[in-house]
Amino acid sequence: MTDTIRIFDTTLRDGEQSPGCSMNLEEKLRVAAQLEALGVDIIEAGFAIASEGDFEAVSAVAKQCETAVVASLARAALGDIDRAWAAVRHAKQPRIHTFIATSPLHMRVKLNLTPEATLEAIRTSVSHARNLCADIEWSAEDATRTDPDFLCRAVEIAIAAGASTINLPDTVGYATPETYGAMFRDVIKRVPNADKAVFSTHCHNDLGLAVANTLAAIMGGARQVESTINGIGERAGNAAVEEIAMAIKVRGDIIPFRTNVVSTEITRASRLVSGITGMAVQANKAIVGANAFAHESGIHQDGMIKDAGTYEIMTPDSVGQGATNLVLGKHSGRAAFRQKLDELGYKLSDNEFGDAFKRFKDLADAKKAIWDEDIVALVDDEVLRGHDAIQVVEVEIYCGSNGPQRAILTLNIDGEEHTAAVRGNGPVDALFNAIRKLVPHDGAVLQLYQVHAVTAGTDAQAEVSVMLAEDGRTVRGTGADVDTMVASARAYVNALNKLMVKRGRNALEGLEARA
Ligand code: KIV
Ligand code: ZN
Numbered sequence: 309m310t311d312t313i314r315i316f317d318t319t320l321r322d323g324e325q326s327p328g329c330s331m332n333l334e335e336k337l338r339v340a341a342q343l344e345a346l347g348v349d350i351i352e353a354g355f356a357i358a359s360e361g362d363f364e365a366v367s368a369v370a371k372q373c374e375t376a377v378v379a380s381l382a383r384a385a386l387g388d389i390d391r392a393w394a395a396v397r398h399a400k401q402p403r404i405h406t407f408i409a410t411s412p413l414h415m416r417v418k419l420n421l422t423p424e425a426t427l428e429a430i431r432t433s434v435s436h437a438r439n440l441c442a443d444i445e446w447s448a449e450d451a452t453r454t455d456p457d458f459l460c461r462a463v464e465i466a467i468a469a470g471a472s473t474i475n476l477p478d479t480v481g482y483a484t485p486e487t488y489g490a491m492f493r494d495v496i497k498r499v500p501n502a503d504k505a506v507f508s509t510h511c512h513n514d515l516g517l518a519v520a521n522t523l524a525a526i527m528g529g530a531r532q533v534e535s536t537i538n539g540i541g542e543r544a545g546n547a548a549v550e551e552i553a554m555a556i557k558v559r560g561d562i563i564p565f566r567t568n569v570v571s572t573e574i575t576r577a578s579r580l581v582s583g584i585t586g587m588a589v590q591a592n593k594a595i596v597g598a599n600a601f602a603h604e605s606g607i608h609q610d611g612m613i614k615d616a617g618t619y620e621i622m623t624p625d626s627v628g629q630g631a632t633n634l635v636l637g638k639h640s641g642r643a644a645f646r647q648k649l650d651e652l653g654y655k656l657s658d659n660e661f662g663d664a665f666k667r668f669k670d671l672a673d674a675k676k677a678i679w680d681e682d683i684v685a686l687v688d689d690e691v692l693r694g695h696d697a698i699q700v701v702e703v704e705i706y707c708g709s710n711g712p713q714r715a716i717l718t719l720n721i722d723g724e725e726h727t728a729a730v731r732g733n734g735p736v737d738a739l740f741n742a743i744r745k746l747v748p749h750d751g752a753v754l755q756l757y758q759v760h761a762v763t764a765g766t767d768a769q770a771e772v773s774v775m776l777a778e779d780g781r782t783v784r785g786t787g788a789d790v791d792t793m794v795a796s797a798r799a800y801v802n803a804l805n806k807l808m809v810k811r812g813r814n815a816l817e818g819l820e821a822r823a
Contacts, residue, residue, distance in 0.1 A: 311564065311565050311566060312531075312565065312566055312567065312568065313526060313530075313531055313532070313533055313556060313565045313566070313567050314349040314350065314506070314531060314532040314533070314567075314568075315347075315348045315349050315350070315532075315533060315535065315549060315552075315553065315567055315568065315569060316348070316349065316350040316352065316379075316508060316532050316533065316534045316535070317343050317346075317348040317350065317351050317352065317534075317535065317536065317537070317549060318352040318510075318534050318535070318536055318541070318546065319339060319343070319536040319537045319540065319549075319581060320336050320339060320340065320351065320352060320353050320354055320365070320369065321352040321353065321354050321355055321381055322352070322510075322534075322536060322541040322542060322546050323536035323537065323540040323541050323546065323581070323585075324354070325541060325542050326540045326541055326542065326545065326585070326587065327775070327777075327782040327784075328585075328586070328587075328775045328782040328783050328784030329540055329585040329586075329587055329784060330783070330806070330810075331365075331584055331585065332361075333361070333364060333365050333368055335584045336353070336354070336365045336368070336369060337368055337369065337372055338580065338584070338653055338654070339537075339580060339581060339584065340353065340369045340372060340373060340376075341372065341653050342573070342576060342577045342580050342653060343376065343537075343577065344373060344374060344375050344376050345570065345573050345576075345577075345653075346549075346569060346570055346573040346574065346577050347567075347568040347569045347570040347573070348376060348549070348568075348569070349376060349377060349532075349568060350376060350377040350378075350379055350403065350532070351369065351373060351376045351377070351378050351379070352379045352380070352381060352405060352534075353365060353366040353369035353370065353378050353379065353380060353395075353396070354366040354369075354380060354381070354395075355380065355381040355382075356380040356381075356382070356388075356391045356392045356394070356395035356396075357382065357383070357387065357388045357391040357392065363391065363394075363395050366378075366380045366392075366395035366396060367394075367395045367396075367398065370395060370396045370397070370398050370399035370402065371398050371399070373399060373400065374400065376401070377399070377401040377402070377403050377443065378396050378399035378401065378402060378403065379396065379402075379403035379404070379405045379445065380392035380393075380395045380396045380403075380404065380405065381405050381406075381407070382404055382405065382406045382407075382433075382437070383406070383407065383408070384406055384407065384408040384429045384430065384432075384433035385433070386432075386433070386436050388406075389404060389406055389433060389436055389437045389440070390440075392404045392405075392406075392437075393437070393440040393441055396441070397440075397441075401443065402441055402443065403441065403443040403444070403445060403473075404437040404440065404441045404443070404444055404445070405444075405445040405446075405447065405475075406433050406434060406437050406444070406445070406446055406447070407446065407447035407448070407449050407475075408426060408429055408430060408433070408447075408448070408449060409426075409448075409449040409450050409479075410426060410448040410449065410450065410451060410454040410458060410459060410462050411449075411450035411451075411453040411454045412453075412454075412455065413450070413453065414449060414450045414453075423458055426462070427461060427462060427465055430446070430462055430465050430466050430469065431465050431468075431469050434446050434465075434466050434469035434470055434471050435469040435470055437470070438469060438470025438471070443472060443473075444470050444471045444472060444473070445471060445472075445473035445474075445475055445508070446466040446471035446473070446474055446475070447474075447475035447476075447477055447508075447510065448462055448463065448466075448474075448475070448476055448477070449477060449479050450477070450479045450480065451476040451477055451478070451479070451491070452476075452477075452478045452479070452480075452482050452483040452487070452488065452491065453480070453482060456491070456494060456495075459476070459491075459495060460494075460495055460498045460499050463476075463495055463499045463502070463505075464499045464500060464501060467499070467501045467502070467504050467505050468501060471505060472504070472505055472506065473505060473506045473507075473508055473532060474502075474505045474506070474507050474508065475507075475508035475509075475510050475532075475534065476491060476492065476495065476507065476508070476509070476510070476525075476530075477509075477510035477511070477512075477534075478509075478510065478511045478512060478518075478521055479510075479512060480512060480514060481511065481512035481513055481514025481515050481517065481518065481543070481544060482514070482515070483511070483517070483521050484515075484517060484521070485517065485520045485521055485523070485524035486524065488509075488511070488521040488524050488525050488528070489521075489524030489525055489527050489528035490528065491525075491528070492507055492509075492525050492528030492529045492530050493528045493529060495507070496528075496529040506531050506532050507525075507529055507530045507531060507532070508530060508531075508532035508533065508534060509521070509522045509525035509526070509530045509532070509533050509534060509547075510534035510546070511525075511534075511535075511546065511547045512541065512542060512543065512544065512545070512546060513539060513541075513543075513544040513545045513546065513547065514543060514544045516544070518539065518544075518545070518546060518547035518548075519539075519547045519548060519551045519552055519555065521547070522535065522547045522552055523552070523555060523556075523563060526556075526563065526565060527563070533547065533552055534546070534547070535547040535548060535549040535552055536548065536549060537549055537550070537577050537578055537580075537581040538550075538578050538581055538582060538587065538589055538593070538596065539551070540581065540585065540587055548594070548595075549569070549574075549577075550574045550577075550578060550594075550595040550596055550627065551594050551595055552567075553567050553569035553571060553574070554571065554574075554594075554595050554622060554627065557569075557571060557622075557626075558621055558622050571626050571627055571628070572625070572626065572627070572628040573628055574595060574596065574627040574628050575596055575627055575628035575629050576628055578595075578596035579596075579681065579684065580653075580684070583684050583685065583688050583771075583786070584688065585784065586773040586774075586775075586784040586785065586786040586799075587773075587784070588758060588760055588773060595627055596627070600624075600629075601620065601624040601629060603619055636648060636668070636672070636678045636683070637672060637676070637677065637678060638672040638673065640672070640678075642665055645664075645665055645668055646661065648680075648683055649661070649664070649683070649687065652680065652683060652684060652687075654687055656687075663690055664686065664687050664690055667686055667690045668683070668686060671686055671769070671790065674767065674790045675765075675767045675768075675769070675790060676767065677763075677765075679762075679763050681762045681763055682762055682763060682769055685762045685769050685771050685788035686769070686788060688786070688788070689786070689787055689788040689789070689795075689798060696801070696802065696805040697721070697722055697805060697808065698719055698720070698721050698722075698747060698801050698804060698805055698808075699719065699720040699801070700717075700718075700719060700720075700787075700794070700797045700798050700801050701718040701719060701720050701725055702716075702717070702718040702727075703715070703716075703717055703718075703739065703791075703793055703794050703797050704716040704717075705735045705738070705739065705793045706735075707734070707735040707738075712731045713731065713732055713733070713734050713735045713737070713738045714729060714730070714731050714732075714738055715729070715730055715732065715735065715738035715739040715741070715742045715793075716728075716729045716742070717729075717730075717739065717742035717743065717746065717797065719743070719746050719747070719801065721746065721747065726746050727746075728742045728745045728746050729742070730742040730745055735793055736757065736793070736796055739793060739796055739797055739800075740754065740796075740800055743797065743800050743801060743804070747804060749776075749778070749804065749807070751778045751779065752776045752777065752778040752804075752807060753776065753777050753778070754774065754775070754776060755775040755776065755777050755782070756773065756774065756775035756784075757772070757773075757774055757796070758772065758773040758774075759771070759772050759792060759795075759796070762788060767790060768790075769788050769789060769790050769795070770788065770789060770790070770791070770792040770795045770796075771786060771787075771788045771795065772786065772787050772788070772792070772795040772796045772798070772799035773785070773786050773799060774786075774787075774796070774799040774800045774802075774803045775803065776800075776803045776804065776807055778807060778811075781807065781810045781811070783803050783806035783807045783810060784803060784806070785798075785799045785800060785801065785802030785803025785804070785805070785806060786798075786799050786802060787799035787800075787801075787802055
């Protein structure tokens, strides 16, 4: 057994399954590039059969990746597996990740299969995948609620059929560290061909135990961990990559392993994913939260001045928190701006670059210091939303204690400008009513409206997230501007654009195809 724990990142697949976190192709490519910079070993790029968009994204990530293994998820169905292979086959190191549920409840209710039929499905699906691809991962969905004897039989069959990685997921976040670690010990001890496979963990966070369970599984013999940036994922999310990597690094004394994670890239990865998905990171989140290295009380501050080791078990620099630089200002030219975009991983067309540069100059007039976060918010907002069919043209708001609050809003809808003047209970309500008047969408419900400042200072850009839900579809839009109301209009309109794209998507993308 090696002392290196392989990091399998599923931000682009399980992470993208978080409500409203879907990413477009360009966004997925940027996340994949950052995941490689972070040093993850395997990138699960998506679920190729789920939709045409997912297939294209997995293929594009497969073609782009230089160092990471690229995997696509597939159910235990030959068509799924063929589609996964078609998407990853151009990768330098392709992997097919196929799964089937093994718990009594899932087999009976979801799959309508007997245990014997499930074992047969494992045999045929894994051997079919192995005939296509040399690197096969097999997962026993809901492993932690599976009968241990049956789990051992299933694992043995999957390895015999050609799986070289065996994943035992805690699909519903039900395990505790003791039980999860013991499950790995037990399966590895009892399955006769266990030495022919690497065992993998995949933990959901329903009880807040995902990272603890992952570490327990490592102590129980797992040598691959599945996780996501910022812990995004189904329901309460997955185990967070940054927490696992830093736990292994900081507590090498009792977790005697290493990973290939370049820890100084952690903060950049976290910000990229939260910026793209609109899923803000809570301030007290371990490793990457805004307060993770903040010291408020006098006693703590005093200790920190004397020796940072008194209250810090790792330095902010070690996770890339010191990497945020004062980057550009009013006098910065096109070359400096282009170089900064390169550093941040953007590849823009000439037109996109021109639009972004103009927006940067406007921002530099409004705000003294421009930071990395400002550039990321600006480019994501201006350029990546540039193809939206509905665009915000102008926002005028009347607000204050005397009311009534009113919004005059102009939108460009499919190339034509339309204006509405509407009242509301406060400026945000007036603004959103104006959008509803210009683009009626009665079926959609506003589920979240969230504002956060991109940097410190009263001249900071506001980054707004809006979540809309309609018929079981959830979308999240983001917008940024020094004017919070403009950012709010952009965020709502961005969500609306995504909703329209989703309405048109392949029905297979729905629940049935999702793990
Ligand atoms: O949570 C889970 O069981 C999964 C599998 C498909 C790996 O995401
Ligand atoms: Zn999962």
